[in-house]
Amino acid sequence: MSYAIEMRQIRKEFPGIVANDNITLQVEDGEIHALFGENGAGKSTLMNVLFGLYQPDRGEIYVHGEKAVIHDPNDATRLGIGMVHQHFMLIDKFTVAENIVLGREPKKNGVLDMKEAVKVVRELSEKYGLDVDPEKKVEEITVGMQQRVEILKTLYRGSDILIFDEPTAVLTPIEIQELIEIMKRLVHEGKSIILITHKLKEIFECCDRATVIRRGKNIDTVKISDTNPTELASMMVGRKVHVQVNDAPYNPQGKVLEIEHLNVADARKVEVIKDLNLTVHGGEILGIAGVDGNGQTELIEAIAGLRKTKSGTIKLNNQDVTNQRTRKMIEAGLGYIPEDRQKHGLVLDFSIAENMVLQTYYQKPYAQMGILQNKVIAKKAKKLIQEFDVRTPSEKTHARALSGGNQQKVIVAREVDRSPQLLIAAQPTRGLDVGAIEFIHGKLIEEKKKGKAVLLVSFELDEILHLSDRIAVIYEGYIIDIVSPKETNENELGLLMAGRKKGGSEA
Amino acid sequence: MSNLLKKVNWMTLLIPVISVILGLLCGAVIMLVIGYNPVLAYQSIVESIFLQPYYGGETIRAMIPLVLAGLAVAFSFRTGLFNIGVEGQLMVGWLASVACAISLGHLPKILLLPLSIVAGGAAGALWGFIPGFLKARFKVHEVISTIMMNYIALYTTAYLIKNFLYTEGERTPTIPSAASLASPFLANLTQGSRLHWGIIVAIIAVFAMWFLLWKTTKGYELRSVGFSPDASNYAGMSVARNIMLSLTISGIFAGLAGAMEGLGTYQYMTISSAFTGIGFNGIAVALLGLNTPIGVLLAGALFSGLQNGGLTMQANAGVPVELVNIIIALIIFFVGSSYAIKWALSRFSRKGKK
Ligand SMILES: Nc1ncnc2c1ncn2[C@@H]1O[C@H](COP(=O)(O)OP(=O)(O)O)[C@@H](O)[C@H]1O
Numbered sequence: 001m002s003y004a005i006e007m008r009q010i011r012k013e014f015p016g017i018v019a020n021d022n023i024t025l026q027v028e029d030g031e032i033h034a035l036f037g038e039n040g041a042g043k044s045t046l047m048n049v050l051f052g053l054y055q056p057d058r059g060e061i062y063v064h065g066e067k068a069v070i071h072d073p074n075d076a077t078r079l080g081i082g083m084v085h086q087h088f089m090l091i092d093k094f095t096v097a098e099n100i101v102l103g104r105e106p107k108k109n110g111v112l113d114m115k116e117a118v119k120v121v122r123e124l125s126e127k128y129g130l131d132v133d134p135e136k137k138v139e140e141i142t143v144g145m146q147q148r149v150e151i152l153k154t155l156y157r158g159s160d161i162l163i164f165d166e167p168t169a170v171l172t173p174i175e176i177q178e179l180i181e182i183m184k185r186l187v188h189e190g191k192s193i194i195l196i197t198h199k200l201k202e203i204f205e206c207c208d209r210a211t212v213i214r215r216g217k218n219i220d221t222v223k224i225s226d227t228n229p230t231e232l233a234s235m236m237v238g239r240k241v242h243v244q245v246n247d248a249p250y251n252p253q254g255k256v257l258e259i260e261h262l263n264v265a266d267a268r269k270v271e272v273i274k275d276l277n278l279t280v281h282g283g284e285i286l287g288i289a290g291v292d293g294n295g296q297t298e299l300i301e302a303i304a305g306l307r308k309t310k311s312g313t314i315k316l317n318n319q320d321v322t323n324q325r326t327r328k329m330i331e332a333g334l335g336y337i338p339e340d341r342q343k344h345g346l347v348l349d350f351s352i353a354e355n356m357v358l359q360t361y362y363q364k365p366y367a368q369m370g371i372l373q374n375k376v377i378a379k380k381a382k383k384l385i386q387e388f389d390v391r392t393p394s395e396k397t398h399a400r401a402l403s404g405g406n407q408q409k410v411i412v413a414r415e416v417d418r419s420p421q422l423l424i425a426a427q428p429t430r431g432l433d434v435g436a437i438e439f440i441h442g443k444l445i446e447e448k449k450k451g452k453a454v455l456l457v458s459f460e461l462d463e464i465l466h467l468s469d470r471i472a473v474i475y476e477g478y479i480i481d482i483v484s485p486k487e488t489n490e491n492e493l494g495l496l497m498a499g500r501k502k503g504g505s506e507a
Numbered sequence: 508m509s510n511l512l513k514k515v516n517w518m519t520l521l522i523p524v525i526s527v528i529l530g531l532l533c534g535a536v537i538m539l540v541i542g543y544n545p546v547l548a549y550q551s552i553v554e555s556i557f558l559q560p561y562y563g564g565e566t567i568r569a570m571i572p573l574v575l576a577g578l579a580v581a582f583s584f585r586t587g588l589f590n591i592g593v594e595g596q597l598m599v600g601w602l603a604s605v606a607c608a609i610s611l612g613h614l615p616k617i618l619l620l621p622l623s624i625v626a627g628g629a630a631g632a633l634w635g636f637i638p639g640f641l642k643a644r645f646k647v648h649e650v651i652s653t654i655m656m657n658y659i660a661l662y663t664t665a666y667l668i669k670n671f672l673y674t675e676g677e678r679t680p681t682i683p684s685a686a687s688l689a690s691p692f693l694a695n696l697t698q699g700s701r702l703h704w705g706i707i708v709a710i711i712a713v714f715a716m717w718f719l720l721w722k723t724t725k726g727y728e729l730r731s732v733g734f735s736p737d738a739s740n741y742a743g744m745s746v747a748r749n750i751m752l753s754l755t756i757s758g759i760f761a762g763l764a765g766a767m768e769g770l771g772t773y774q775y776m777t778i779s780s781a782f783t784g785i786g787f788n789g790i791a792v793a794l795l796g797l798n799t800p801i802g803v804l805l806a807g808a809l810f811s812g813l814q815n816g817g818l819t820m821q822a823n824a825g826v827p828v829e830l831v832n833i834i835i836a837l838i839i840f841f842v843g844s845s846y847a848i849k850w851a852l853s854r855f856s857r858k859g860k861k
């Protein structure tokens with residue numbers, strides 16, 4: 001039997017790094033094959049080789065058993081290979097149908113036959129259950145639907161082998177479920193799929209086999225029915241994965257953060273925090289659960305002095321710090337891992353060393369009489385890079401050049417190292433792979449053990465349930481309830497997040 | 508990955524070099540088409556600068572305000588701001604230094620000269636601070652406010668000269684020699700060029716910009732705000748204060764450029780109805796110099812050399828002087844299209860690998 005795709009001993013080097021080191025990938029006809037590995041493992045590179053965007057330095061590719069030389073994406077398309085990129089390549093102002101037929105327009109007497117295009121797209125969409133309206137403009141449709149347009153683009157070009165590069169990274173949970181259904185349907189209709197991902201859950205939901213790569217090398221190809229999540233995760237990171245649990249006994253100490261009757265308005269003067277009360281103690285992780293947009297961001301910004309409050313008080317270590325400037329808050333003992341790490345957490349064009357002192361650059365020993373002590377800063381950065389396992393060639397590397405997980409480690413290193421009384425962690429692990437998540441969870445638990453107060457904001461219920469000593473559910477700008485993770489479950493939290501208190505009463 | 512970064516740096520460095528080469532080549536083609544001999548023309552430029560002391564001296568002399576203006580623009584760029592007001596800051600700096608020199612003419616040189624230089628810098632600082640304040644406080648875009656400040660400077664200096672410092676020839680009186688940067692020694696050395704001691708001020712300024720931006724905590728803050736106002740704000744820095752500071756310091760460099768003209772080259776200030784052009788050329792110098800202090804120095808030298816050496820092209824090769832301006836414009840054009848050059852370079856190096 002021949003494989004739909006067989007890549008043999010593929011090697012691809014970039015200056016200074018071997019992205020693919022003799023990787024072999026065999027995809028059977030009609031299967032969903034996962035390509036699984038941490039960020040930077042070389043997954044996208046391998047697929048770009050298959051799609052003709054990169055030329056391999058060595059190795060051979062067989063498509064349906066025949067040796068293929070793929071110079072560019074046109075060759076790949078001719079061979080029936082289609083790729084759905086992580087960043088969509090659609091034209092906003094064009095309709096769905098226009099985008100799909102672009103470059104291969106159906107023509108009548110030499111002019112574009114739009115009617116025919118709409119018809120073809122509609123038929124394709126129905127056949128695979130994709131549910132897109134061919135006449136809508138791309139700018140009017142959701143991200144999930146844009147992704148389906150990308151899928152249709154490949155189908156329209158006659159692809160029977162589809163590559164998805166981390167398709168779920170941009171989707172909401174519901175959209176992810178829909179995508180999984182679509183993939184199953186595609187396979188049912190005779191297509192083969194390569195799914196790039198670093199999320200275990202998706203693999204176990206829809207894949208037949210998985211090829212694991214780590215740091216550019218083949219680790220193994222396994223049948224999903226013969227393995228389990230822990231084993232697969234360990235294969236990916238190359239050591240045993242310990243799921244970090246918050247097992248330290250819960251003995252809360254003094255109040256570190258006290259918020260009373262807080263009201264905050266947004267830019268349009270709409271109240272987004274309404275009479276909110278919350279206390280975080282030393283030695284505890286307080287998780288804030290809630291649906292995005294219920295005031296989480298505004299609450300944190302108010303605490304950090306980034307947003308003016310309307311009324312109410314915020315106390316840090318028994319001192320009134322309401323509407324203090326951010327610098328004062330930091331000096332008073334606030335650490336903050338912001339939600340948007342690239343926009344708010346790092347100066348991307350600064351080196352790692354410079355980023356490590358973003359709040360402390362003016363203090364001793366990093367500065368003496370207004371003069372930066374670059375040697376001291378570099379030494380500190382080197383130490384933190386080692387301690388926090390930041391994968392980088394040196395401390396002089398720009399933050400921009402790091403992967404997402406390593407960027408986050410830089411931020412966590414900087415914030416934790418300052419040993420703040422209160423550490424706010426907003427979505428600290430979003431978009432990271434298992435290894436990095438495990439690491440950051442471990443650090444948060446460590447802070448708790450040191451007696452610090454940790455305020456964790458996350459949309460991932462798993463994460464909240466896993467780490468918190470207490471869970472405060474935020475709904476429309478106030479705390480609707482505070483529950484213990486041991487006495488609750490995802491169901492109850494889900495109801496609270498939707499505004500329903502216990503006993504079924506509408507809040 | 509470190510290799511990758513090195514490569515990028517190396518390529519950014521190549522861009523100005525390639526732009527200059529392309530500019531000169533295109534200039535040569537234009538000369539050929541019109542029927543001049545480009546080899547003769549370029550030879551004349553190079554020979555006059557390096558072998559004729561007068562042209563060498565004038566080149567350095569013209570470099571002084573050009574480099575300072577370039578530093579002013581580059582400094583603001585580093586903080587994420589675009590100071591188009593160098594021209595106006597330069598004019599008020601020029602007048603302030605001349606006015607200071609004349610009104611405190613009784614002071615000894617050791618006091619008067621530094622004081623007059625400082626007066627020029629201070630006036631430039633004020634002229635930079637105002638747009639900075641407007642931006643920080645009322646979010647007025649600095650490009651608009653600095654352009655307006657240019658016109659205010661043009662007419663205000665004219666008014667002030669006419670009413671308070673007027674002398675025959677539509678200009679201020681000549682400054683006392685105790686405030687002058689001119690030097691008979693340098694003039695003799697260069698066969699009568701107007702070269703003056705301001706070159707030392709310009710070199711100190713180059714060093715000062717480097718030191719300030721990369722060695723001090725204030726410079727760290729300014730660069731941080733320039734790269735990412737959001738992250739800087741989250742880290743507890745005051746974005747508004749840094750905007751004001753940046754344009755103020757930028758204004759100092761520009762004001763010094765004016766002081767160099769007032770105390771060095773001309774020794775007075777005329778009532779002018781048009782801008783000097785130095786401030787605008789400063790933008791080109793900063794661009795070509797990649798907004799680095801050393802780059803600004805080199806770019807300033809190049810433009811100044813082309814302009815002054817170019818004066819001899821007419822006699823030696825029959826080429827009109829204006830061609831130099833075309834070449835400079837071409838160089839700026841190529842730097843401006845650096846995106847295209849970058850793209851071509853990366854294509855080229857990838858092809859080379861295959
Ligand atoms: N065009 C490129 N030039 C240089 N290095 C690259 C390039 N593309 C990827 N890399 C490097 O190759 C490695 C593998 O990257 P990639 O295939 O994107 O990983 P993944 O998709 O598994 O996250 C990374 O270290 C990355 O920095």
Ligand SMILES: [Mg+2]
Pocket residue numbers: 040043044045
């Ligand atoms: Mg990738």
